[in-house]
Amino acid sequence: MKISYECGACFLRQAREAMDLASDDEELKLEITRDIFEFLSKNFYLNTNSNKTGSTIHNMIKQKTCCTDPYFEEKIKGNKIALKYLPLVQEILKKDNSLENHVKIAIIGNILDFGAFKLDDDIEKLIKESLSKKLAIKDIYEFENALKTHGKVLYLVDNTGEIVFDKLLLSKIKEYDLDITIAVKKEPILNDACREDALNVGLDEYGEIVDIGAGTVGYVDSEISQDFREIFNAHDFVISKGMGNYEGLTEINLSSKEVFFLLCAKCNTIARDIGVNTFDMLLFKYNK
Amino acid sequence: MKISYECGACFLRQAREAMDLASDDEELKLEITRDIFEFLSKNFYLNTNSNKTGSTIHNMIKQKTCCTDPYFEEKIKGNKIALKYLPLVQEILKKDNSLENHVKIAIIGNILDFGAFKLDDDIEKLIKESLSKKLAIKDIYEFENALKTHGKVLYLVDNTGEIVFDKLLLSKIKEYDLDITIAVKKEPILNDACREDALNVGLDEYGEIVDIGAGTVGYVDSEISQDFREIFNAHDFVISKGMGNYEGLTEINLSSKEVFFLLCAKCNTIARDIGVNTFDMLLFKYNK
Numbered sequence: 001m002k003i004s005y006e007c008g009a010c011f012l013r014q015a016r017e018a019m020d021l022a023s024d025d026e027e028l029k030l031e032i033t034r035d036i037f038e039f040l041s042k043n044f045y046l047n048t049n050s051n052k053t054g055s056t057i058h059n060m061i062k063q064k065t066c067c068t069d070p071y072f073e074e075k076i077k078g079n080k081i082a083l084k085y086l087p088l089v090q091e092i093l094k095k096d097n098s099l100e101n102h103v104k105i106a107i108i109g110n111i112l113d114f115g116a117f118k119l120d121d122d123i124e125k126l127i128k129e130s131l132s133k134k135l136a137i138k139d140i141y142e143f144e145n146a147l148k149t150h151g152k153v154l155y156l157v158d159n160t161g162e163i164v165f166d167k168l169l170l171s172k173i174k175e176y177d178l179d180i181t182i183a184v185k186k187e188p189i190l191n192d193a194c195r196e197d198a199l200n201v202g203l204d205e206y207g208e209i210v211d212i213g214a215g216t217v218g219y220v221d222s223e224i225s226q227d228f229r230e231i232f233n234a235h236d237f238v239i240s241k242g243m244g245n246y247e248g249l250t251e252i253n254l255s256s257k258e259v260f261f262l263l264c265a266k267c268n269t270i271a272r273d274i275g276v277n278t279f280d281m282l283l284f285k286y287n288k
Numbered sequence: 289m290k291i292s293y294e295c296g297a298c299f300l301r302q303a304r305e306a307m308d309l310a311s312d313d314e315e316l317k318l319e320i321t322r323d324i325f326e327f328l329s330k331n332f333y334l335n336t337n338s339n340k341t342g343s344t345i346h347n348m349i350k351q352k353t354c355c356t357d358p359y360f361e362e363k364i365k366g367n368k369i370a371l372k373y374l375p376l377v378q379e380i381l382k383k384d385n386s387l388e389n390h391v392k393i394a395i396i397g398n399i400l401d402f403g404a405f406k407l408d409d410d411i412e413k414l415i416k417e418s419l420s421k422k423l424a425i426k427d428i429y430e431f432e433n434a435l436k437t438h439g440k441v442l443y444l445v446d447n448t449g450e451i452v453f454d455k456l457l458l459s460k461i462k463e464y465d466l467d468i469t470i471a472v473k474k475e476p477i478l479n480d481a482c483r484e485d486a487l488n489v490g491l492d493e494y495g496e497i498v499d500i501g502a503g504t505v506g507y508v509d510s511e512i513s514q515d516f517r518e519i520f521n522a523h524d525f526v527i528s529k530g531m532g533n534y535e536g537l538t539e540i541n542l543s544s545k546e547v548f549f550l551l552c553a554k555c556n557t558i559a560r561d562i563g564v565n566t567f568d569m570l571l572f573k574y575n576k
Contacts, residue, residue, distance in 0.1 A: 005307065005317035008325070009300035016297040027334065029293035034332040037296070041326035046318060 001247040003048045004269040011040065015057050018190070021074065022067035032064050050269075051248045054217035058189055069188035071160075078161030078191055079201055082109070085123055086164055092131065093168060099147075100140050102172040103262060104131055107281045109165025110158060110242050111264045113191075136280035139260065143283060146237050146258050152179035154235035155207065156219065156249075158242030159190075160197040166241060169262075170206035173239075180207030181231060187215025192244070218244020221252045243270050250286070259286040289535040291336045292557040299328065303345050306478070309362065310355035320352045338557075339536045342505035346477055357476035359448075366449030366479055367489055370397070373411055374452055380419065381456060387435075388428050390460040391550060392419055395569045397453025398446060398530050399552045401479075424568035427548065431571060434525050434546050440467040442523035443495065444507065444537075446530030447478075448485040454529060458494035461527075468495030469519060475503025480532070506532020509540045531558050538574070547574040 015036055019029045036057055043053060062068055089105055108130045112123065147153075153173065157163050170180060182203050185192045198209050213225020219240075224232070232238075238259045240249055246261050247270070264281050265271040271278045303324055307317045324345055331341060350356055377393055396418045400411065435441075441461065445451050458468060470491050473480045486497050501513020507528075512520070520526075526547045528537055534549050535558070552569050553559040559566045 003318075005314055005321050006304060008321040009297070009304040012297040012300045016294060019293070026293055030291075030332065030334060033293050033296040034329060037325045037332055038329035041322060041329045044318065044322040044325055046315065 001050050001250050001270070001273055002046060003044065003050045003053060004272070006267070006269050007050060007053075008040065008044065010267065011054065011057055012036070014054070014190075015061060018058055018061045018070045019065065022061055022065040022070035025065075028064065032061055035060055035064070049220070049251060051216060051218040051220045051244060051251075052222075054244075055189065055215075055220060055223070058217060071188065071191040075160040075188075075191050075193075075197055078113075078159065079164060079197060081123070082112075082161040082164035083201060085127065086168075088124060089127065089165065089168060092127075099144055099172060100135070100138070101131070102169045103140065103143070103283050104135065104281065105165050106162075106169040106241065107135075107262050107264055107283070109162035110262070111266070111279075111281075112161065113159075130281065133281060135283055136276050137274075137282045137284040139283055139285040142258075142285045143260055146260065146285075147173060147176040147178065150178060150237040150258070152181065152235060153237045153239055154181050154183060154232065155239045156183045156212075156241060156245045157193050157198065157203075158244060160193045161191070162241070163193045163198060163203060164201050167201060167203055167206065170203065174206055178237075181235070182207045182209050183228070183231075184209060184211050185215050186211040186213050186225070189215040189217055192217075216248075218242070218246070219248025221248065243267065246270065246274075254286055260284070261286060289338050289538050289558070289561055290334060291332065291338045291341060292560070294555070294557050295338060295341075296328065296332065298555065299342065299345055300324070302342070302478075303349060306346055306349045306358045307353065310349055310353035310358035313353075316352065320349055323348055323352070337508070337539060339504060339506040339508045339532060339539075340510075342532075343477065343503075343508060343511075346505060359476065359479045363448040363476075363479050363481075363485055366401075366447065367452060367485060369411070370400075370449040370452035371489065373415065374456075376412060377415065377453065377456060380415075387432055387460060388423070388426070389419070390457045391428065391431070391571050392423065392569065393453050394450075394457040394529065395423075395550050395552055395571070397450035398550070399554070399567075399569075400449065401447075418569065421569060423571055424564050425562075425570045425572040427571055427573040430546075430573045431548055434548065434573075435461060435464040435466065438466060438525040438546070440469070440523060441525045441527055442469050442471060442520065443527045444471045444500075444529060444533045445481050445486065445491075446532060448481045449479070450529070451481045451486060451491060452489050455489060455491055455494065458491065462494055466525075469523070470495045470497050471516070471519075472497060472499050473503050474499040474501050474513070477503040477505055480505075504536075506530070506534070507536025509536065531555065534558065534562075542574055548572065549574060 157166055184198050185194050195209055213228045214223035216223045236257050240261050242263050262283050265276050445454055472486050473482050483497055501516045502511035504511050524545050526545055528549050530551050550571050553564050
């Protein structure tokens, strides 16, 4: 996906957050902010790739602050809080064990920014309120059909914390008797899940964990490793979580694949791109 | 006041808001955003003046979109909503008619962004909750003493909407028998009050309305008119509302004056500069 004018403010908001997690040196953060302005003054055009731009900004921050993983503690906290809510969610899924409810739970994981939460009540309320909402796009029939007809699936995860809720959908997918490969980031970027985060919540119970060979915001085709490219090419059925993976995968030719996006359209630019309202919950088959 | 690293994200957030009010042309807004990045890449240093920078950005937006007043409708709406709440606030002030309560009401006007509100209940709740809070700095004794000893005061207002609540403080100040001069912006910038906005809510009942001769974010000393400089120099007692005026006045020598700042420290940079917590409500005498 390409950027829109609205991404400018968002890049800076994200950069401030990452800098605050990476460093207390206010003068350095001012210098990095100026560097980001300079970079964006030369790379903020209609055809600018959003994930590549975001990745460059986060790498500038990591490099200049000498902090390789600004979100280290946020990620541990995110998984911990999500795991705390796992019994509640399992209880809900016991009552309605449908595939659609599992899909919704995985999307709700994408809505919740577990690292940002403190109060128990808010999360429980948010989960229950979101579950009562309808999916704005619901290609559930196509999704179930893909689960029934394919022998294997590649599942691209998004954030730490969120992966706890992905685990529940993975357990449901397993009922359809597919081989599952779960793709994580190789190096830390934002609060995206890496191998350690995935193992930490036991994702390996349901499939083989592979990394994409890069630490990019979402998926950036030019950055993935040869190993991952082979894995990617070997899969006709892909499940993609979150906005970053949507932004990246829609940049490449997916005509030979069945790709399902599960996400909440949390920003105007992506909502406009898909043609939905902001905060809509979506399960949709690409290129149908 | 000088900028901090945190101002970067805030300049972009404000710019996006102003652009959205000024234009629907997404390509143009992308181009303006890139121009802002270029400007900031050359003007984002430790000694950068925050108000001058903000003013330049908003003027770029006005010029490029050919919209001289992006906040025109927001300002009308802001005054209208604030006027709706005037009877409620007057009722509250009948029960506790103290100077401190009037000061608090004027600061609450600074907290509320009337243009952003829709639901009636939220505003009433916010007003009552804020009134129950203590002022984090409360130079009320010095303030009352200044009202008693000076024959005239210069009152620098901030936003439209907010000025409705200023009117109540002005009526209280009038009890101390001072000549009041009320300073507004000459040209529209953000939702700052201009002469028409001030007349619209009847501020002229309590004093002479003058404009600062410029349409800058807050007060920028190099931009004010000669007429206003004479008015400013002729006043030993100044009441300054809001963050923008604080940012501007603290850039000049105020040692010969008694200046009182009434504001809510809505951003980290200003809260740090003053040495208070974010969202603290403050009445303080400068240079005491």
